Amino acid sequence: MTDTTRRTEGLGQPLVVLKDVNKHFGDLHVLKDINLTVREGEVVVVIGPSGSGKSTLCRTINRLETFESGSITIKGVELPKEGKALAKLRADVGMVFQSFNLFHHKTILENVTMGPVKVRKMKPAEAKEHAMKLLTRVGVEHQANKYPAQLSGGQQQRVAIARSLAMNPTVMLFDEPTSALDPEMINEVLDVMTSLAHSGMTMIVVTHEMGFARKAADRVVFMSDGAIVEENTPEEFFTNPQSARAKDFLGKILTH
Amino acid sequence: MLELIERFDFFGAVGLTLWLTLWGAILAFVLGTIVAIMRLSPVKALQFAGTVYVTAFRNTPLTLIVIASNLVLWNQLGLQLAPRDSASYIVDTNIRLAILSLAVYHAAFVCEALRSGVNTIPVGQAEAARSLGLTFAQNLRHIILPQALRGAITPLGNVLIALTKNTTVVTAIGVAQVSHSMARMIEFRSDVIILIFGLVAITFVALTLPMGMLTSWLSQRLAVRR
Numbered sequence A: 001m002t003d004t005t006r007r008t009e010g011l012g013q014p015l016v017v018l019k020d021v022n023k024h025f026g027d028l029h030v031l032k033d034i035n036l037t038v039r040e041g042e043v044v045v046v047i048g049p050s051g052s053g054k055s056t057l058c059r060t061i062n063r064l065e066t067f068e069s070g071s072i073t074i075k076g077v078e079l080p081k082e083g084k085a086l087a088k089l090r091a092d093v094g095m096v097f098q099s100f101n102l103f104h105h106k107t108i109l110e111n112v113t114m115g116p117v118k119v120r121k122m123k124p125a126e127a128k129e130h131a132m133k134l135l136t137r138v139g140v141e142h143q144a145n146k147y148p149a150q151l152s153g154g155q156q157q158r159v160a161i162a163r164s165l166a167m168n169p170t171v172m173l174f175d176e177p178t179s180a181l182d183p184e185m186i187n188e189v190l191d192v193m194t195s196l197a198h199s200g201m202t203m204i205v206v207t208h209e210m211g212f213a214r215k216a217a218d219r220v221v222f223m224s225d226g227a228i229v230e231e232n233t234p235e236e237f238f239t240n241p242q243s244a245r246a247k248d249f250l251g252k253i254l255t256h
Numbered sequence B: 001m002l003e004l005i006e007r008f009d010f011f012g013a014v015g016l017t018l019w020l021t022l023w024g025a026i027l028a029f030v031l032g033t034i035v036a037i038m039r040l041s042p043v044k045a046l047q048f049a050g051t052v053y054v055t056a057f058r059n060t061p062l063t064l065i066v067i068a069s070n071l072v073l074w075n076q077l078g079l080q081l082a083p084r085d086s087a088s089y090i091v092d093t094n095i096r097l098a099i100l101s102l103a104v105y106h107a108a109f110v111c112e113a114l115r116s117g118v119n120t121i122p123v124g125q126a127e128a129a130r131s132l133g134l135t136f137a138q139n140l141r142h143i144i145l146p147q148a149l150r151g152a153i154t155p156l157g158n159v160l161i162a163l164t165k166n167t168t169v170v171t172a173i174g175v176a177q178v179s180h181s182m183a184r185m186i187e188f189r190s191d192v193i194i195l196i197f198g199l200v201a202i203t204f205v206a207l208t209l210p211m212g213m214l215t216s217w218l219s220q221r222l223a224v225r226r
Helices: A003-009 A054-061 A083-091 A108-118 A124-137 A153-165 A183-198 A210-216 A234-239 A244-253 B002-007 B010-040 B044-058 B062-076 B089-118 B123-131 B136-151 B153-173 B178-188 B190-221
Strands: A014-025 A028-039 A043-047 A069-074 A093-096 A171-175 A203-206 A219-224 A227-232
Touching: A014 A054, A028 A054, A028 A227, A043 A054, A043 A210, A054 A069, A054 A171, A054 A203, A083 A093, A083 B123, A093 A153, A093 B123, A108 A124, A108 A153, A108 B136, A124 A153, A153 A183, A183 A203, A183 A210, A210 A234, A219 A234, A219 A244, A227 A234, A227 A244, B002 B010, B002 B190, B010 B044, B010 B089, B010 B136, B010 B153, B010 B178, B010 B190, B044 B089, B062 B089, B062 B153, B089 B136, B089 B153, B123 B136, B136 B153, B153 B178, B153 B190, B178 B190
Parallel strands: A043 A203, A043 A219, A093 A171, A171 A203
Antiparallel strands: A014 A028, A014 A069, A219 A227
């Protein structure tokens, strides 16, 4: 049938496993007993209303946010608490932010070669060659020697994706990657993400882009008030949501 | 005026002021950066030590530090900064104590200027660096400090100008820089006192004005565009 089914059959071993994860911001219970397993090659899209904890969930997976109880394992390895071990693990987990967060004092090329050279100890010439290939892949190779502020938001976000890819990550996290973009630039970023999904990259994507969820996701996870309320294939979720909260949410966003 | 300058070796005094400023500034910058790293580090004990340093030296009068360096560090504790058998032992020792005092005092201000520079950096910069797998030290060296430095050029320039003028304080331990030479001129030629004050004032303006202009220019040129 669709590309989605073919991909689902080919899924591998569990890669990212969250078990009973809980987190509070003061009195606010932002993550409630989160259980989630993401398999190798799987694309999981997390959606839900603002303040439902989806961004926090995403940031918890590479420990940009701490959590109080439960466990997160990546490739069977428990997330280290601090220090070099955590840095080593983060190198294998790509992260794309809502506000791009390119290094403002470095050129586009330097942004992409920074990780491979400093963390992977790759030779600068080799890193540069690899970086240019990735920049070509995301379509910003002509901007290589410019600074981030000289690029449009869409271009900056594509560079941020290339910067993550340069580390050859085993999984990539996307924290609302298109939410800070002007409408006409959203598609150029989604196109790159879709092709990445089809290339077999394991992805966890927090987004409001329902079109992307339908097109590229293997599974949709719906969060509300800090809990996972429902998960299903995109087709099932969008045509036949089970919970009242999911129905309410979809009713609000799909009416226009 | 030329007679004044020659008789009291005014150029020699200006040279010494510049010498004190140069080494004071270099050492204050290095020490201030170290203290700033301590205050930014995730280690509580280092943070505390850094805070204590800044609180202690920022709030102590420079005159006190200068005199204490001579009377306590040298006389009481026997710190040796110059070879004992040298003919200029006392002069050299006092110059080095003066540089040390200036450095230690202004390092507290350098630290705070750098920290104000760190506040100009969005949180996302450090988060992106961490998520690439950079360690704390790499993050500081490649991402945080370069951007903090660029954001701190103007306050650092203020510290440099203050340091230049504060070299006058080391007259207290007899270091023969500009204010020391001024005191001697006043003693022997109080008939031209206005000229003496004018000469010293213009000298300091001539030293510090370019520093201000340079830092304004640099802060614009090196500003990080966001």
